[in-house]
Amino acid sequence: MLSLKKVIPPSVVKRLPRYFSCVQSLNAKEIEWVSSSELADLLGLTSSTVRQDFSCFDFSGISKRGYNIVGLQKMLVEILGADMTWKVVVVGAGNMGRVLALHEEFVRCGFDVVAVFDADSEKHGTKVGELKVLPMSDLAMIVESQGVGMGIIAVPAAAAQDVADLLVDAGVKGILNMSMRNIITPNDVSVTASRIVASLQQLSHCVLFSCGKKKK
Amino acid sequence: MLSLKKVIPPSVVKRLPRYFSCVQSLNAKEIEWVSSSELADLLGLTSSTVRQDFSCFDFSGISKRGYNIVGLQKMLVEILGADMTWKVVVVGAGNMGRVLALHEEFVRCGFDVVAVFDADSEKHGTKVGELKVLPMSDLAMIVESQGVGMGIIAVPAAAAQDVADLLVDAGVKGILNMSMRNIITPNDVSVTASRIVASLQQLSHCVLFSCGKKKK
């Protein structure tokens, strides 16, 4: 596997998917080279940040031309593991859980939802696309037998930690937490959070108090 | 309207919805007081951060007891505008757009989706819950006539900036960007991003390269 020049700091990791998306679309336009300042403009960053970020990778640009799109894309694919398919389970078959399980963009990006679980027995057996909602008691078995690497927590805050514990015990190595609750996991299980309502609430504050953007 | 002691820094704004959620659940348990270190434990922060954060508000704790839950909740409600109802439009009636429009949690949190738009005329008139999918040409009219304050962008990256421009022209003051594309808006229009696939890709990297958490 790819060895990195150094551990990529969290601030940079957060930008990687955006670089990747941008590079994909430049590649689709058959553009071959991009400079740090062009990328910066596209992503709302400074060229300094872009060059600083790329210095983490084992990949170099060329003076006067910038970065080769194809090479950059290959590097990002490796760093993000975008060339592999992850098996994923969704816990929580509410509105959010159902969407996630159906989300065709996931498949396109290499995230394959293999099962949906819910604690509510009323929901067991009901269909979410191709999948049937399963009871929580099947979780460990499915994760192990199918080699599931990630779990998505789409349950109410009150249940989130219990679900996280189940996922960890079952053996997943990554958790996407969509609940409001902070969850605690062992050091070898990574967690990222994505909270849509929280984003709307932030926005609400910013609108009310006109939190400006930094002036240029 | 509430006046703040000072502008709340972005790092703090990001935590406000989590404080709020936590305080709501403590309140539901009829707990009356909470200390900075208890809150820190619940949210995975340090007590220093909690106290530093709260120093932005016009709200004080009491030595030896901590912070009064009801008072804290009131303060956060005002800061987040959680006591008001925002009218919101969703642009993009794909998988993600439909979910968002149906998401019952939004209503509970004061975000009322009043219309869904899509550029694809095949989708016009089809139902998303109670709502019919409308053509983009109706956007300005609906935003103005209904007093819509926020828009949610749930379209592919390539269309995101155009949609943002439409929303801005129509008069929304906040945009939740769920697309991968960076969008540019005038200074008086706030933007927050929430990208689920990006979160999964971050997670993917962290799992592959075992990005540890900071050791305690």
Added chain:
DNA sequence: TAGATTGTTAATCGATTAACAATC
């Protein structure tokens, strides 16, 4: 009172930006 916890100041840490020699 004695002890716990706040509010705030100062120190540390990490992220971003600026600057510029190296280089194509």
Added chain:
DNA sequence: TAGATTGTTAATCGATTAACAATC
């Protein structure tokens, strides 16, 4: 060559943590 753009070092900025006097 001349000029543009990288890669990297140093400076700045902002966020987090530590420390402690004030206080209930």
